[in-house]
Amino acid sequence: MTDIHPTAIVEDGAVIGEGVRIGPYSTVGPNVKLADGVILESHVVVTGHTSVGAKTHIFPFASIGHKPQDLKFAGEVSFLEIGANNQIREHVTMSPGTEGGGGYTRVGDNCLFMMSSHVGHDCQVGNHAILANNATLAGHVELDDFVILGGLSAVRQWSRVGTGAIVGGMTGVEFDVIPYGSVIGDRARLAGLNLVGLKRKGLPREQIHALRAAYRALFESTEGTLRSRAEAVAAEGADQPLVKTVTDFILEKEDRRFCTPRSED
Structure with missing residues (x-):
């Protein structure tokens, strides 16, 4: 059974799957699709043309689908697609795409976005990615499957991070990271392979x-x-x-x- 708290606002047009739980003071916009089993804890905002996959769990004060942080954005229709079985923790922000980036931001399945991590416009995030606290992706970043970003790390726009790579905490990634690579440093340098992974x-x-x-x-x-x-x-x-x-x-x-x-x- 779907469970929507009396203080939550679900606008007309939103598509709500079976077994969805929407907590106190959460807001769901008119173009949002929540698949079966999605959980929104209290004070979650999901808006824009955003779809959230089955059993994804979004925690308080996350802001999902608001217009991109891009001065070139002119109000065009763009999309944010989030896969299944993700954990999106407190204060996480995710932006939809822009016309200049193809119009879509995509997040795969089974990812963990820790507190205050950010997925910028037009990013393409694979499956099983982990973004630790305050890790941030600028626009147009590509993360392949099984990537781990350490706390307070940042990936510059248009960069790619290959499958199985790990980025150390407080590392700024300016260039592409090879698959299975391990990078550290104020400005990321390759420190070997992610052998543990x-x-x-x-x-x-x-x-x-x-x-x-x-x-x-x-x-x-x-x-x-x-x-x-x-x-x-x-x-x-x-x-x-x-x-x-x-x-x-x-x-x-x-x-x-x-x-x-x-x-x-």
């Missing part, structure tokens, strides 16, 4: 060893450019799935800059 996933040891060898070839060598080294590693490690994930990420787009162990690369 790889082992926790139970990946075969030989795949991890191949990835470590690829990392050395990519970032400990000074021959050629990073792109040329990635092309060579890709040719040698085409049968290694972890290596292929990293080299595909580097080679996917040209004219990208990456967090490396050395500021000059």
Whole structure:
């Protein structure tokens, strides 16, 4: 049974699934869709053209779907899509997209957004992401699956963070982070691989060893450019799935800059 507190405001047009619980003083806008089993605790605001997936749990004072923090936004219709089984904690903010970014902000499934984390306009967040307290994504950021952002970290607009990567607390990410990479520092520098995360996933040891060898070839060598080294590693490690994930990420787009162990690369 749906349970809507008497002090909550659910505007006409909102689509409310089965088993949804809307707590005291929460507000749901007319273009919002809440799937089955969604929970809004007290004082939650969900507005705009926002859809929230099944069993996602949103905690007090979260602000979801208000217009983007972008001076170029001119009131165009844009969307925020949030997947299933997410935990969105207190004071989290998530913005819809803009015309300049394709009009959609998307969040996957099974993510944890800790207190006061922020997802900016036009971001694309994968599954199983974790944003610790006060971690922030500027506009147009891409986070792949299983990314972890430490507390008070920030990712600059248009940056990409590859699958399985981890960003240390209070780290500012200016450039792309390779899959399974570990970055730290005032301005993020690559400090190695997220070996703890790889082992926790139970990946075969030989795949991890191949990835470590690829990392050395990519970032400990000074021959050629990073792109040329990635092309060579890709040719040698085409049968290694972890290596292929990293080299595909580097080679996917040209004219990208990456967090490396050395500021000059």
